[in-house]
Amino acid sequence: xxxxxxxxxxxxxxxxxxxxxxxxxxxxxxxxxxxxxxxxxxxxxxxxxxxxxxxxxxxxxxxxxxxxxxxxxxxxxxxxxxxxxxxxxxxxxxxxxxxxxxxxxxxxxxxxxxxxxxxxxxxxxxxxxxxxxxxxxxxxxxxxxxxxxxxxxxxxxxxxxxxxxxxxxxxxxxxxxxxxxxxxxxxxxxxxxxxxxxxxxxxxxxxxxxxxxxxxxxxxxxxxxxxxxxxxxxxxxxxxxxxxxxxxxxxxxxxxxxxxxxxxxxxxxxxxxxxxxxxxxxxxxxxxxxxxxxxxxxxxxxxxxxxxxxxxxxxxxxxxxxxxxxxxxxxxxxxxxxxxxxxxxxxxxxxxxxxxxxxxxxxxxxxxxxxxxxxxxxxxxxxxxxxxxxxxxxxxxxxxxxxxxxxxxxxxxxxxxxxxxxxxxxxxxxxxxxxxxxxxxxxxxxxxxxxxxx
Amino acid sequence: xxxxxxxxxxxxxxxxxxxxxxxxxxxxxxxxxxxxxxxxxxxxxxxxxxxxxxxxxxxxxxxxxxxxxxxxxxxxxxxxxxxxxxxxxxxxxxxxxxxxxxxxxxxxxxxxxxxxxxxxxxxxxxxxxxxxxxxxxxxxxxxxxxxxxxxxxxxxxxxxxxxxxxxxxxxxxxxxxxxxxxxxxxxxxxxxxxxxxxxxxxxxxxxxxxxxxxxxxxxxxxxxxxxxxxxxxxxxxxxxxxxxxxxxxxxxxxxxxxxxxxxxxxxxxxxxxxxxxxxxxxxxxxxxxxxxxxxxxxxxxxxxxxxxxxxxxxxxxxxxxxxxxxxxxxxxxxxxxxxxxxxxxxxxxxxxxxxxxxxxxxxxxxxxxxxxxxxxxxxxxxxxxxxxxxxxxxxxxxxxxxxxxxxxxxxxxxxxxxxxxxxxxxxxxxxxxxxxxxxxxxxxxxxxxxxxxxxxxxxxxxxxxxxxxxxxxxxxxxxxxxxxxxxxxxxxxxxxxxxxxxxxxxxxxxxxxxxxxxxxxxxxxxxxxxxxxx
Numbered sequence: 001x002x003x004x005x006x007x008x009x010x011x012x013x014x015x016x017x018x019x020x021x022x023x024x025x026x027x028x029x030x031x032x033x034x035x036x037x038x039x040x041x042x043x044x045x046x047x048x049x050x051x052x053x054x055x056x057x058x059x060x061x062x063x064x065x066x067x068x069x070x071x072x073x074x075x076x077x078x079x080x081x082x083x084x085x086x087x088x089x090x091x092x093x094x095x096x097x098x099x100x101x102x103x104x105x106x107x108x109x110x111x112x113x114x115x116x117x118x119x120x121x122x123x124x125x126x127x128x129x130x131x132x133x134x135x136x137x138x139x140x141x142x143x144x145x146x147x148x149x150x151x152x153x154x155x156x157x158x159x160x161x162x163x164x165x166x167x168x169x170x171x172x173x174x175x176x177x178x179x180x181x182x183x184x185x186x187x188x189x190x191x192x193x194x195x196x197x198x199x200x201x202x203x204x205x206x207x208x209x210x211x212x213x214x215x216x217x218x219x220x221x222x223x224x225x226x227x228x229x230x231x232x233x234x235x236x237x238x239x240x241x242x243x244x245x246x247x248x249x250x251x252x253x254x255x256x257x258x259x260x261x262x263x264x265x266x267x268x269x270x271x272x273x274x275x276x277x278x279x280x281x282x283x284x285x286x287x288x289x290x291x292x293x294x295x296x297x298x299x300x301x302x303x304x305x306x307x308x309x310x311x312x313x314x315x316x317x318x319x320x321x322x323x324x325x326x327x328x329x330x331x332x333x334x335x336x337x338x339x340x341x342x343x344x345x346x347x348x349x350x351x352x353x354x355x356x357x358x359x360x361x362x363x364x365x366x367x368x369x370x371x372x373x374x375x376x377x378x379x380x381x382x383x384x385x386x387x388x389x390x391x392x393x394x395x396x397x398x399x400x401x402x403x404x405x406x407x408x409x410x411x412x413x414x415x416x417x418x419x420x421x422x423x424x425x426x427x428x429x430x431x432x433x434x435x436x437x438x439x440x441x442x443x444x445x446x447x448x449x450x451x452x453x454x
Numbered sequence: 455x456x457x458x459x460x461x462x463x464x465x466x467x468x469x470x471x472x473x474x475x476x477x478x479x480x481x482x483x484x485x486x487x488x489x490x491x492x493x494x495x496x497x498x499x500x501x502x503x504x505x506x507x508x509x510x511x512x513x514x515x516x517x518x519x520x521x522x523x524x525x526x527x528x529x530x531x532x533x534x535x536x537x538x539x540x541x542x543x544x545x546x547x548x549x550x551x552x553x554x555x556x557x558x559x560x561x562x563x564x565x566x567x568x569x570x571x572x573x574x575x576x577x578x579x580x581x582x583x584x585x586x587x588x589x590x591x592x593x594x595x596x597x598x599x600x601x602x603x604x605x606x607x608x609x610x611x612x613x614x615x616x617x618x619x620x621x622x623x624x625x626x627x628x629x630x631x632x633x634x635x636x637x638x639x640x641x642x643x644x645x646x647x648x649x650x651x652x653x654x655x656x657x658x659x660x661x662x663x664x665x666x667x668x669x670x671x672x673x674x675x676x677x678x679x680x681x682x683x684x685x686x687x688x689x690x691x692x693x694x695x696x697x698x699x700x701x702x703x704x705x706x707x708x709x710x711x712x713x714x715x716x717x718x719x720x721x722x723x724x725x726x727x728x729x730x731x732x733x734x735x736x737x738x739x740x741x742x743x744x745x746x747x748x749x750x751x752x753x754x755x756x757x758x759x760x761x762x763x764x765x766x767x768x769x770x771x772x773x774x775x776x777x778x779x780x781x782x783x784x785x786x787x788x789x790x791x792x793x794x795x796x797x798x799x800x801x802x803x804x805x806x807x808x809x810x811x812x813x814x815x816x817x818x819x820x821x822x823x824x825x826x827x828x829x830x831x832x833x834x835x836x837x838x839x840x841x842x843x844x845x846x847x848x849x850x851x852x853x854x855x856x857x858x859x860x861x862x863x864x865x866x867x868x869x870x871x872x873x874x875x876x877x878x879x880x881x882x883x884x885x886x887x888x889x890x891x892x893x894x895x896x897x898x899x900x901x902x903x904x905x906x907x908x909x910x911x912x913x914x915x916x917x918x919x920x921x922x923x924x925x926x927x928x929x930x931x932x933x934x935x936x937x938x939x940x941x942x943x944x945x946x947x948x949x950x951x952x953x954x955x956x957x958x959x960x961x962x963x964x965x966x967x968x969x970x971x972x973x974x975x976x977x978x979x980x981x982x983x984x985x986x987x988x
Contacts, residue, residue: 047506
């Protein structure tokens with residue numbers, strides 16, 4: 001496995017090998033799936049959306065709908081306006097969504113299609129909406145694409161004069177439906193009235209009923225997105241995925257925002273709980289405090305198995321920041337922390353976390369790739385890999401256990417139902433990490449050292 | 455019930471006009487081999503299952519070549535999506551060079567789009583040389599590369615001069631053509647012009663063949679090679695599953711090309727005929743009758759008594775070895791119906807195997823086929839060129855005087871054309887019985903209507919459809935990836951296929967979808983109704 005990866009690290013500026021990110025449009029598409037009765041639409045050649053739908057379906061094991069402008073060579077030369085107009089007409093005729101969320105691609109961005117104008121001049125049926133976001137694939141990553149689509153929806157739809165009844169706007173980062181369900185439960189427990197956008201739960205974890213619903217019961221309704229504009233406050237969860245859309249909401253509708261880390265682990269969840277309680281004017285309920293206590297109980301119980309274990313954390317920036325925080329809380333030692341998404345803010349944030357726990361010598365890098373991670377590991381191994389499915393190659397090559405978390409996970413089932421956010425998500429994650437490390441200890445133990453009680 | 459009418463009735467005028475010629479209901483009395491519209495543009499906004507030119511070139515044909523560093527020149531997405539997602543398995547040869555697990559991309563950024571990406575491509579090649587010292591580098595371009603005009607072909611030529619390697623560039627921008635199909639053609643052209651014929655090392659075996667259009671999904675190619683080697687064939691190269699640049703550079707030294715996936719590779723077969731005189735034979739290694747028939751045709755081609763004998767021995771032995779398993783699964787599958795929507799060959803190839811399990815095909819369609827895949831090669835001269843097909847290069851191939859060889863006498867060649875269908879493919883439609891449907895470029899909406907109205911027990915399609923169908927209560931098996939199982943080809947593969955279908959149909963969860971309280975409520979409602987009638 002990966003036999004051709006050398007230990008010696010040579011400088012590399014042009015060749016990306018085994019990436020730890022993908023392109024903006026798939027993030028935009030996923031964001032749009034968090035809107036009720038929404039058809040995501042890719043303005044480019046049809047291969048893009050075929051790849052994106054495949055990737056999302058492989059991660060969620062759910063249908064992921066989206067249409068395409070199906071560019072041909074002609075459209076690429078003369079512009080894709082006609083294709084988009086045809087597409088929008090056909091989508092409303094055949095699939096009858098309430099909203100079409102168009103994102104661009106490297107193709108349509110390179111030829112310079114002006115989507116604002118094309119959409120403005122377009123005939124849209126009464127009561128229906130078309131929004132767009134610019135997501136050139138040669139900028140950022142799928143995470144910034146997600147952020148841009150959130151911002152696009154807010155630009156088109158959020159209204160200051162709408163009525164949200166003093167609720168808080170909650171903008172979650174790139175999360176699984178299981179995480180979103182956990183977030184909503186947590187906010188309800190705290191007593192915070194909120195409008196969540198986007199919300200893929202119900203859409204990307206629809207139940208088995210023998211009836212395929214193209215638009216399952218779930219997602220933020222158009223009214224919800226309009227209402228974001230009159231919210232008292234916005235809680236944006238994840239700097240890379242949500243700071244920009246929260247900023248757009250503030251500029252457009254004067255909704256003040258608080259950008260929080262993804263609530264993974266104790267301290268990040270504490271931050272959200274306190275922010276929510278403050279916004280709601282409530283006390284943190286005892287039930288939640290008990291939940292927190294149970295997670296801490298588990299962390300102390302299993303502490304010997306976590307303590308000082310070296311871990312490599314990789315994936316999307318907000319998720320990795322959360323996971324790094326949590327493994328630090330568990331007493332583990334991050335040795336490598338990386339994301340494929342570019343951005344200095346990532347390294348600054350991780351460095352601050354490491355400093356808080358007094359961990360030194362950890363390599364932290366944004367805009368990195370898994371080939372580089374593998375080379376680092378060849379030079380100085382770790383006890384655990386924590387990240388996406390593509391780490392399984394390194395895991396096999398170097399015989400290091402892998403705990404899957406983040407996006408994409410293409411080779412397991414059920415992960416999108418299981419939260420990693422909140423105290424409950426922490427419990428599931430801690431159980432998984434302890435299990436992986438202890439399985440390894442058992443596997444490597446001499447017969448006389450195998451403990452039945454641990 | 456006419457499903458075609460149901461579907462077309464839901465479309466607006468323009469979509470109706472386009473789609474009506476892509477959907478056929480077979481009626482032999484009306485037409486033995488009716489015409490179908492294929493290889494035309496998908497309609498914007500219609501959820502087609504099709505991919506793009508890059509997917510056909512890099513994803514299908516070029517990507518499986520294991521000894522090459524294949525660099526995707528473009529933003530990161532295209533390279534990422536085609537990384538480890540197709541299941542084209544490969545083991546390293548003795549030299550240990552296997553790049554299949556890797557993804558290489560120039561990860562173009564905004565300045566590369568504005569100022570040109572060729573500098574970055576050059577640097578990427580240099581870095582690949584420093585790290586891996588490969589013997590070949592292949593470059594596949596993505597949409598923006600063609601638009602900004604990076605000259606990837608001269609970058610490749612430079613690299614060949616500078617590093618003394620084989621470096622071939624493929625201009626397979628996603629917007630070219632109307633589907634993956636254009637990409638297959640572009641890949642075929644590049645392999646033919648630059649790699650095939652570059653190494654004259656003679657075959658070691660007596661009956662040297664190439665296996666074309668076999669991508670070793672789930673290990674299919676290995677099972678086929680196993681059978682061919684048992685009989686005594688020397689498989690010189692495979693295009694391209696577990697294949698290598700090294701091996702296909704010698705492809706012209708083989709006597710015969712066996713064509714499994716007609717759509718993706720028939721261009722190489724034709725071009726090799728022109729350049730080297732290599733004959734080709736359409737084969738199908740899916741389903742017992744098809745495999746055995748293909749093996750017998752192959753033996754006929756070489757005409758050697760020892761081959762024919764050995765072929766019969768192997769067929770008898772292999773068939774006997776799986777007979778009990780086949781019978782076991784057939785008993786469970788007998789009477790079921792299937793729908794097939796796959797790329798450009800499998801929808802035809804699997805019908806025989808299904809029928810051997812007692813499963814009848816009620817719907818079959820191709821994602822990116824041309825009319826000849828449906829109607830047979832004789833209609834090729836009648837296919838009208840359009841703006842999109844004109845954009846895909848028809849490579850000009852000349853006879854290679856030094857390497858051109860003729861194996862068959864003209865008389866024998868004519869004879870074999872009739873007896874074993876040498877250099878012909880009759881297409882799928884002829885094998886479809888009355889009342890079945892043939893649909894080109896089946897889309898999301900049509901899939902739903904067919905599933906609802908035809909109610910096939912099993913719907914074979916891809917990952918994008920799988921859960922649409924499953925949610926609606928229909929077993930769906932991916933026939934691109936075999937749902938991470940396989941092989942399905944060859945004799946052993948036939949058993950794996952049967953087992954997988956039975957496994958899917960017998961999943962206990964199907965029987966528990968309706969909760970008992972709902973079933974009870976329905977029952978008492980029905981009883982109540984009976985009582986009130988009484």
